[in-house]
Amino acid sequence: MQRRLPGSTAAVRRVGLAVDTNGSIELPDSVERRRFLVRATAAVGTVGLAGAALPFIESWLPSERARARGGPVTLDPTRTEPGQMTVVVWRRKPIYIVHRTPAMLALLGKHDALLKDPRSQYSDQPAYARNTIRAREAHLFVTIGICTHLGCLPKAHFTAGDPVLGANWPGGFFCPCHGSRFDLAGRVFTGSPASVNLVIPPYAFANTHQLVIGRDSAPPPGS
Numbered sequence: 737m738q739r740r741l742p743g744s745t746a747a748v749r750r751v752g753l754a755v756d757t758n759g760s761i762e763l764p765d766s767v768e769r770r771r772f773l774v775r776a777t778a779a780v781g782t783v784g785l786a787g788a789a790l791p792f793i794e795s796w797l798p799s800e801r802a803r804a805r806g807g808p809v810t811l812d813p814t815r816t817e818p819g820q821m822t823v824v825v826w827r828r829k830p831i832y833i834v835h836r837t838p839a840m841l842a843l844l845g846k847h848d849a850l851l852k853d854p855r856s857q858y859s860d861q862p863a864y865a866r867n868t869i870r871a872r873e874a875h876l877f878v879t880i881g882i883c884t885h886l887g888c889l890p891k892a893h894f895t896a897g898d899p900v901l902g903a904n905w906p907g908g909f910f911c912p913c914h915g916s917r918f919d920l921a922g923r924v925f926t927g928s929p930a931s932v933n934l935v936i937p938p939y940a941f942a943n944t945h946q947l948v949i950g951r952d953s954a955p956p957p958g959s
Contacts, residue, residue: 808950810942813876821892823881826949830881830889831937832909833947840920841874843896843906851923853933859884859923861936862952870921870936878939878949879922885930888913894920909934 806827813833816822819840822833845868848854856866864872871877883890890909898905901917908919917925922934938952 806950808948810946810948812945813941813947814945816876818875819894821894824949826937831949832877832879832881832892834877834879834892834894834920836875836877836920839896840894840907841869844868844919844921847904847906847919847925850925851919852926852928852931854923856923856933859933859935861933862938864952865936868921870923870933872939872941876947877921878936878947880935880937882935883911883913883916883930884924884932884934885911885914885916885928890916890918890934 809824809826809831811822811824811833813822813835816833816835818835818837820835824831824833848868853859855868856870861870869877870879881889888911890911893901893905893910894907896905896907897903898907901910906919908917909922910917911928911930914929916928916930918928918930918934919925922936924930924933937949939947939949940951940953942948
């Protein structure tokens with residue numbers, strides 16, 4: 737099976753994820769992948785080449801086990817263009833990385849009265865993200881892309897005044913399942929079924945080109 741993440745190919749930068757004709761991102765099922773690899777090894781073994789296949793299998797299975805254990809994920813944040821979003825998978829959860837533009841950031845803080853938890857007092861995030869921008873660095877927003885209502889996958893609606901969400905919409909995320917709305921810091925709007933803001937995972941910057949998701953501090957260079 738595969739989970740489908742709704743999104744726009746114009747707004748989402750694909751990093752190792754398949755996108756179907758409807759613009760949905762397909763999250764690979766690691767269990768099916770392992771089954772495929774086992775079957776492939778068995779097939780090779782029937783023609784006397786199992787020994788040659790072992791390095792291939794060993795090179796894939798450890799990474800699958802690491803992902804299942806929740807090992808950190810590393811990516812280059814500079815490859816995400818301003819106004820766009822990259823999606824990676826950590827602990828089998830979609831992680832949204834949004835490159836916020838100055839115009840996007842300028843709208844944060846202007847609608848606090850419309851939010852359930854504007855200061856993220858009751859929401860889940862590391863201490864370094866408990867601020868109005870909910871981030872280590874203002875331009876880069878990192879969040880778990882799962883609605884805090886019933887676990888659906890919110891869609892990116894970054895354009896202010898989006899006709900789907902109304903003239904007062906400042907840009908953010910909309911969950912099509914039950915209508916929860918979140919701003920560009922993942923803060924939930926009053927009137928949404930979700931009660932708290934989107935969750936911020938632990939993350940750190942090893943350097944300008946290396947964002948590590950799954951750790952509160954990055955390893956020293958060369959480690």
